Amino acid sequence: MTPAAQHSPELRAAARHLGRRRFLTGTGAAAALAFATNLPTAGVAGAAEMDAARVSADPFTLGVASGDPQPNSVLLWTRLAPKPFEQGGGLPARRVTVQWELARDPRFRRVVRRGAVTAHPEFNHSVHVQADRLDADRTYYFRFRTGKYLSETGRTRTAPPASSSAALTLAAVSCQAYHDGYFTAYKHLAEDDVDVVFHLGDYLYEYAVNSAGGARKYTDRVLPDIFNRETQTLDDYRRRYALYKSDPDLRAAHAAHPFVVTWDDHEVENNYADGLDENGNPPEEFLLRRASAYRAYWENQPLRRPQRPTGSDMQLYRRLSWGRLAQFDILDTRQYRSDQAYGDKAHAPGPESRDPKRTITGATQERWLIEGWRRSRALWNVVPQQVTFSQRKLDLTAEAKVSMDAWDGYSASRDRVLAGAKSAGVDNLMVLTGDVHVGYAFDILDDFDKPSSKVVGTEIVATSIASGKDGAERPANWETYTKANPHLKFYNGRRGYVTVALGRAEARADFKTVSAVTTPGAPLTTAASFVTEAGNPGLRPV
Known part of the structure; x- marks a missing residue:
C-alpha cells in the first residue's frame, strides 16, 4: 500500500462507518448510535436503564484503577462485569447507575468528593470518573x-503543584503475556512505595490462551474455549481484558x-504499523480490527475523555507534569509510524531504513514533542514510550544487524528527536x-556510531511482567550485546519491573526481578542499581 493510501481519510471513514455496522456486537442499534456519537451525552442514552438493585452478583470482579494524576484531579475507573467472561460481562444491554466516593482515609470517614x-452497555459498562477540585500532592482513597x-x-494520588520540587518515585512495567506466566511482579509492585506506575505497552496479547492458561498450567480451573483463539472482534478484545x-x-x-498507560503492538496485533498489519491484509479490514482494539483499550484503562477513540483513531500521546521536577511526554510509536523497513526483519541499516x-x-507527534521540550521548565524531561530508542547492534560484524521495529529502523526519526x-x-x-x-540501561549518545561521543541522556528499559516466561539473568546473547554496544551498561533477562527515583540532584534506577513466573510466589530481588546526575548524564552503578 502506498503511503498516501495508508493515511487515506476515505479508508478511515470506511472503518468508522463499517465499525458502526459490524464490530459492535450484542447491542444492536443502541451500540451503533453510541459509537456514532462516541460517548452518550448528558440526558441522551442509547439503552434503557436497569435498576441497580437487580444486579444479582458482584459486578466489581475486574477491580478498580486510577490514572493520569494531575495537581487537582485524577481519573477513576471500574467496569461492571458480574460474569466477566460472558458477552456484556453478564449484564443486559441497559444503563446502570454507579455511585463513587473519594476520601482522605481508607475508612472513608473524611469523604471529599x-x-x-x-x-x-455501549462501553461495556465501563466507568471513567474524572474527580476534580482535589488538593495537590495528596493521597486519596476511592471506591464504587x-x-x-x-x-x-x-x-x-494527585500530582504536586506546578511550583513544587517534590521528589518522585515511579515504576515502569511492560509486556504481560498471560499465557507465559503469573503476574508475580505485580504482587510485589502493589506493596512497593511508588507514586505512579507507567505501563509502556503490551498490556495484553492477541494470541490464543488454552484452557490451562498456557505456562500457568492451571489444575484448579479451566479457561473457556473463547480464549483459545486470536483476538479479532470487539467481543474478543473485551473478553481478553476481562481475563x-x-x-x-x-x-x-x-x-x-495510579497508572499512566500507553500501548505497543499486541494490544492490537504483533508489529502492526499505522494501518498495516503483519500479514498483508487489506488495510480497510485491519482498520476495523484496530478500531475494535482501540475501543476495548479505552474501555478498560484509566484514561481521560481526550483519549477516547473515534473509530480506528485514538490520540494516546499526551503530557503530564510533576511540579518543576519532571515533565512526562507519553508517546505512541505504533499508530502513526511508517511501515517497517526490509520486511520487518533484523537487518543492517541501509538506504531504506x-x-x-x-x-x-x-510528523504531528514529533513536532508536539519537540515544542513541548522548548516550553518545558522541568529538571527532568522523561519520555515513556514503547520500543528501544538507543542503537542496539545484534551481532559483532562490521555491518551489524539491528531491529527494524525499534528506533534503529527509523534512525532519521531518532536523529530529529535528539536534535530537537x-x-x-x-x-x-x-x-x-x-x-x-x-532489562537494559543505556547511555544515549549524541552519535551512536561514535562510541566516544557525548552522552546526552539515559534510557531505562523495563523487562516484562511475564512475557518470555522465566527468562535468564544472562541471556545467551549477553556477551555479544554488551560487546557490540559499549553504551549498554546493564542487561538482564529476568521478569520484573524497574523503579526510578527522580530527585533534584540525581535519578536512581533499581531493576527488580523475580526468579520465575511459570510458578507463582517467587521473591523479588534488586538485580542492579544505577544513578545519573542532574546536569551530568551518564549511568554509573551503585
Missing part, C-alpha cells in the same frame, strides 16, 4: 457502589497505585522503554 455516573455491592478500595484483569496481582497493583522521510512518531532535544536545551533526558522482555 462523591457522585453518580452511568455505566453504559452499585445496588448492594461495594467495590474494593483503591488508593491514588487479564481477573488476575489478582494485576488487580492489586491497579488498586494500589535511513530514508529521512521515515517516521516512527508521525539539543535545540530545546534539554539537559536531563530520560527515555523509558518496554517491548523487549529484558
Whole structure:
C-alpha cells in the first residue's frame, strides 16, 4: 500500500462507518448510535436503564484503577462485569447507575468528593470518573457502589503543584503475556512505595490462551474455549481484558497505585504499523480490527475523555507534569509510524531504513514533542514510550544487524528527536522503554556510531511482567550485546519491573526481578542499581 493510501481519510471513514455496522456486537442499534456519537451525552442514552438493585452478583470482579494524576484531579475507573467472561460481562444491554466516593482515609470517614455516573452497555459498562477540585500532592482513597455491592478500595494520588520540587518515585512495567506466566511482579509492585506506575505497552496479547492458561498450567480451573483463539472482534478484545484483569496481582497493583498507560503492538496485533498489519491484509479490514482494539483499550484503562477513540483513531500521546521536577511526554510509536523497513526483519541499516522521510512518531507527534521540550521548565524531561530508542547492534560484524521495529529502523526519526532535544536545551533526558522482555540501561549518545561521543541522556528499559516466561539473568546473547554496544551498561533477562527515583540532584534506577513466573510466589530481588546526575548524564552503578 502506498503511503498516501495508508493515511487515506476515505479508508478511515470506511472503518468508522463499517465499525458502526459490524464490530459492535450484542447491542444492536443502541451500540451503533453510541459509537456514532462516541460517548452518550448528558440526558441522551442509547439503552434503557436497569435498576441497580437487580444486579444479582458482584459486578466489581475486574477491580478498580486510577490514572493520569494531575495537581487537582485524577481519573477513576471500574467496569461492571458480574460474569466477566460472558458477552456484556453478564449484564443486559441497559444503563446502570454507579455511585463513587473519594476520601482522605481508607475508612472513608473524611469523604471529599462523591457522585453518580452511568455505566453504559455501549462501553461495556465501563466507568471513567474524572474527580476534580482535589488538593495537590495528596493521597486519596476511592471506591464504587452499585445496588448492594461495594467495590474494593483503591488508593491514588494527585500530582504536586506546578511550583513544587517534590521528589518522585515511579515504576515502569511492560509486556504481560498471560499465557507465559503469573503476574508475580505485580504482587510485589502493589506493596512497593511508588507514586505512579507507567505501563509502556503490551498490556495484553492477541494470541490464543488454552484452557490451562498456557505456562500457568492451571489444575484448579479451566479457561473457556473463547480464549483459545486470536483476538479479532470487539467481543474478543473485551473478553481478553476481562481475563487479564481477573488476575489478582494485576488487580492489586491497579488498586494500589495510579497508572499512566500507553500501548505497543499486541494490544492490537504483533508489529502492526499505522494501518498495516503483519500479514498483508487489506488495510480497510485491519482498520476495523484496530478500531475494535482501540475501543476495548479505552474501555478498560484509566484514561481521560481526550483519549477516547473515534473509530480506528485514538490520540494516546499526551503530557503530564510533576511540579518543576519532571515533565512526562507519553508517546505512541505504533499508530502513526511508517511501515517497517526490509520486511520487518533484523537487518543492517541501509538506504531504506535511513530514508529521512521515515517516521516512527508521525510528523504531528514529533513536532508536539519537540515544542513541548522548548516550553518545558522541568529538571527532568522523561519520555515513556514503547520500543528501544538507543542503537542496539545484534551481532559483532562490521555491518551489524539491528531491529527494524525499534528506533534503529527509523534512525532519521531518532536523529530529529535528539536534535530537537539539543535545540530545546534539554539537559536531563530520560527515555523509558518496554517491548523487549529484558532489562537494559543505556547511555544515549549524541552519535551512536561514535562510541566516544557525548552522552546526552539515559534510557531505562523495563523487562516484562511475564512475557518470555522465566527468562535468564544472562541471556545467551549477553556477551555479544554488551560487546557490540559499549553504551549498554546493564542487561538482564529476568521478569520484573524497574523503579526510578527522580530527585533534584540525581535519578536512581533499581531493576527488580523475580526468579520465575511459570510458578507463582517467587521473591523479588534488586538485580542492579544505577544513578545519573542532574546536569551530568551518564549511568554509573551503585
